[in-house]
Amino acid sequence: MMKIVSKVSEMLAIQKDLLRPVGLVPTMGALHIGHESLINQSLKDNNSTVVSIFVNPSQFNAAADLEKYPKPLNADLALLEKAGVDIAFLPDNEEMYPKGFETWIEAEKTSVILEGQSRPGHFKGVATIVTKLFNIVKPDKAYFGQKDAQQLNIIKRLNEDLNLFVSIIDMPTIRDENGLAVSSRNAFLTDAERDAAHILFQSLSQAKEMIMEGKYDAGIIRNRITKMLGGSDLISVDYVSISKLRSLEELTIIEKPVLISLAVIINNTRLIDNIIVE
Numbered sequence: 001m002m003k004i005v006s007k008v009s010e011m012l013a014i015q016k017d018l019l020r021p022v023g024l025v026p027t028m029g030a031l032h033i034g035h036e037s038l039i040n041q042s043l044k045d046n047n048s049t050v051v052s053i054f055v056n057p058s059q060f061n062a063a064a065d066l067e068k069y070p071k072p073l074n075a076d077l078a079l080l081e082k083a084g085v086d087i088a089f090l091p092d093n094e095e096m097y098p099k100g101f102e103t104w105i106e107a108e109k110t111s112v113i114l115e116g117q118s119r120p121g122h123f124k125g126v127a128t129i130v131t132k133l134f135n136i137v138k139p140d141k142a143y144f145g146q147k148d149a150q151q152l153n154i155i156k157r158l159n160e161d162l163n164l165f166v167s168i169i170d171m172p173t174i175r176d177e178n179g180l181a182v183s184s185r186n187a188f189l190t191d192a193e194r195d196a197a198h199i200l201f202q203s204l205s206q207a208k209e210m211i212m213e214g215k216y217d218a219g220i221i222r223n224r225i226t227k228m229l230g231g232s233d234l235i236s237v238d239y240v241s242i243s244k245l246r247s248l249e250e251l252t253i254i255e256k257p258v259l260i261s262l263a264v265i266i267n268n269t270r271l272i273d274n275i276i277v278e
Contacts, residue, residue: 002081004088008095008136014087015138019047024139024166026130029053030070030184031079034174038143039083041171050137051080052089054096058125070184089137096132104128105162107154110248115150115263115272118238126151127158134164142166147173147181149259149274153248173273175201181273188269196234197266203228204275207242207260211277216254218242229264238263238270245276 005011015022023042027035042049053076060066073090080088104124110116111123134142144152156168174182179201180194189197203225210221225240243250245257254277261274 002077002085002088004077004090006090006092006095008091011087011089011091011136015050015136018050018086021046021140022048022050022137024133024137024142025049025051026133026142026144027051027053028055028059028069028184029076030072030187031076032174032182032184034145034147034182036079036083037174038145038171039080039085041169042141042143043084045141045169048086049084050087050089050139051085052091052133052137054089054091054129054133056096056125056129057093058097058128059122060125061119061122068188070187089133096129105131105158107157110150110154110157113248114239114241114261118263123151123154127154130155131158131162131164134159134166139166141169143169143171145173146170146276147183147273149261149276150248153246179205181271183271185269185271189266193234193266193269196232197264197271199228199232199235200262200264200271200273201275204260204262204273208275208277211254211256211258218251218254221254221260225260225262229262234266236265238265 005014023046025038025042039051055069055071057066077088105127106124107127116123144155152170159166159168178198180197207221207225222240222242226237229235229237241261243259244255245259256277258277259274263270263272
C-alpha cells in the first residue's frame with residue numbers, strides 16, 4: 001500500500017530503509033498521461049518509487065497564476081495508488097520554505113534566457129526545490145519530461161555542478177493525437193483554442209524537416225515557425241528559439257544537435273513546446 005508522507009523529517013527517516021534503487025518523480029500535481037509515463041518508467045527501473053507533489057510558489061510570477069493552478073489532490077493520489085507508487089511525498093510551503101529561509105540555487109546563464117526572461121525567478125524556484133527534493137529523498141534516479149527542455153537542461157547542470165550524483169532520466173514528450181504536448185495548462189483551453197494550439201507541433205515539425213533537407217540558416221527557419229504561428233489570431237508568440245542543445249546558445253547556422261523551442265500565449269494560457277534535431 002502506498003504511504004503518504006508530508007513531513008521532511010519523516011521522509012528523511014523513511015528513505016534510509018527504501019529498497020534501492022530509488023526513483024523520484026517530482027511533480028506539481030494535476031497529474032496527466034505525461035506524468036504517468038515518468039512514473040511507469042521509474043516503476044520499471046527501480047525497486048522503490050517516490051512521487052512528490054508540491055505546487056511551488058516560487059515558480060510563479062503572479063499570485064493569480066498560483067491561485068488558479070489546478071490542485072486535484074484526491075484524483076492525483078488515486079492515480080499514484082493505482083500505479084503502484086511506494087511513497088507520495090506531499091510537503092506544504094512551511095516544510096519546504098521554513099521560517100527564515102533565504103538560500104536559493106540558480107543556474108547563472110541558462111536561467112535568465114527564454115522562459116527565464118519571460119518568467120524572472122522561475123528557474124531559481126525550480127532549481128532550489130529540485131535540489132531540496134534530491135537531498136530529502138536521496139534518489140538514485142529522477143525522471144523529467146523533455147517538454148520542459150530548458151528546465152531539464154538546468155536540472156542536469158545543477159546535478160553536475162553540485163555533485164548530487166543523481167541519474168537524470170529524460171523522457172519523451174507525450175502528445176495528443178494531433179501533436180499537442182500534454183500539459184496541465186491545456187485544461188484552461190477551449191476547444192477552439194486547443195485546435196489552434198496544434199500549430200505549435202506542426203511548426204516545430206516543419207522546422208525539423210527543413211533542417212533534415214539541408215537548410216542550415218537558423219534565421220530562415222525561425223521566420224518560418226513564426227509565420228506559421230502567426231496564422232492564428234488566437235496565438236501570441238513570445239519567442240522562437242533555435243539553440244545548441246546543452247548551452248541553449250542561439251544559433252545563426254544550425255549545429256546539431258539542435259533544440260528548437262517556442263512559447264506562445266493563448267488567451268492568457270502560456271504553452272511551450274520543443275523538438276530536438278540530432
